[in-house]
Amino acid sequence: MDVTLNIWVLTIVGLCALIAADFFIGGRKPHEVTTREAGIWTAVWVALAALFGLGLLWMGEGQASSEFFAGYITEKSLSVDNLFVFILIMTKFAVPTIYQQRVLMIGILIALVLRAGFIAGGAALISNFSFVFFLFGAFLIWTAWKLIEEARGDDEDEEFQENRFMRMVEKRFPSTDQYHGTRLTIVRNGQRLITPMLVVMLAIGTTDLLFALDSIPAIFGLTQDPYIVFTANAFALMGLRQLYFLIGGLLQKLVHLSYGLSIILGFIGVKLFFHALHEYDVPVPEIPTQVSLAVICGVLVITTITSLTASKKARRAEAEAAVGGGEDGSGQDEDSLTHAP
Template structure:
């Protein structure tokens, strides 16, 4: 795929314009983002990503368009577990709700710049060393096994955030105030410049997202070797991630099988990369440096597999949480106590005791004697 420089520049400029529009419209007046507002922005960014893919289909063909969509869906799915870490960080730093969107915006812009550097390094390594696919593939399989054994939502609820080295370095570089100063990143106190907690939490968000790129970047290189498609898929996935954070909220905790689904996808891509590495093998200690005749997996298979796994994961998770919710309702502390054995009930409530005419006769006779 031959991408002219002007296409790269136009793509980057378009992404900057989208971010500027988002910044001007949403952050012009700090406020708490509503579910409806977040839903509209998520739809907008997904629409932009789809239109970009249609453009690739028209000008570059179905193969590259399929690679882009597979990469975008994979990156967007893998980035969902970032949301749990974002929740932990926001809670640890006690970020006011009206400033959370700004924190995510700047933090993700930082991550996008750093991912661009990461993608450039990865593309250069792949072009120079074909054996790097063995490393990437083995790493993805290892990550898949580790991820499938975890419980993303549960872990994030229980764990406490521990600042990484980048965040600690930022604290050493700048003195940090104890309290927030509206939405300011830096402020002056007694003519001395201080960083606010807003600055530190942005560093924490950006560096945390970069750590997730360690598995997501090799994964997308397993679907396409085109740096332009890798960058575009990452950019659109990250740009829609902020609004997804506000849209899903507690709903994301219902995806109880998410870690298993993502593990299956990573393992699939890892095996795919190892097969491709064997198919183009040049290592002398494997088959004498000759290519190994093994089947490879094309994008026409990869894309349906990724979509299918995500659909099954989502449906199974929602059915599971729905079933567990009904069980908790039926056996919870507020559940109605069962009626005593042999007691007739009406609409689930104990029936009123039946009248006993024989017991009332002596009273009626007494009243009659008094009247006489």
């Protein structure tokens, strides 16, 4: 897709306008986000992403439209996995409920800026070195295997581990342990201190960059157009705050999510290998974007259905076990009463 500087500028200005509208309408005043509010805003962001993709199709960019939808769905599904870590971060820093949406909004904006630099670097590497596709493909397949190993392990005691950048910030900059509204810094006894609000925002933004290490190569496996990569990431991230409040309780039920993501990453890794071989004139088939989109959507639908079914069976088994235990206890009491002197 031929994207001029004017289109880039208009796109960034448009995205900034949407972010500003989101902030002034729903995020300016600290408050507890209801399920209804989160559902409405989630629908709005999904609708905006759909309109953008359909707009590309209307402009005659059918291939770009398919690549955008494939990239957006992939980034959105990988972003859902980020929410698990966001919950851990919120818990570790004991963020009050009314401030959580502000933390997520600023943290995600930091993540978007950092990802933009990551995308620019990835695009530069791909345009100059074709062998990078082999590296990206191998990394995605390795990540897919690690996801399977993690899914098989016991992560009930998982805790958020601060990255090196966060440890450096907390070590070099004096801070306070108490929240002071939405303020990022305060002055106490003539010394400026950073508040936990700033620390947790940085934690959200910099931790997301670690997830970009697999999500960015994954989308480059679907399209090499930096414009599509950036816009797909932007729309996926900007609706993540509302999704956090909408499906926070549902995350624990998506027990097969890691398996689904591993299949998607593995598939894209193989696709990258095929593309890399094709770049070196090896006669291998190229996997069309439409096929990739169908595989991604199919895996996510199947994973969601099997996850909810498994969770329902687990809850039913727990309920039956609880009822059975209660009956045994009840019978035991009756028996003791019968033989009581």
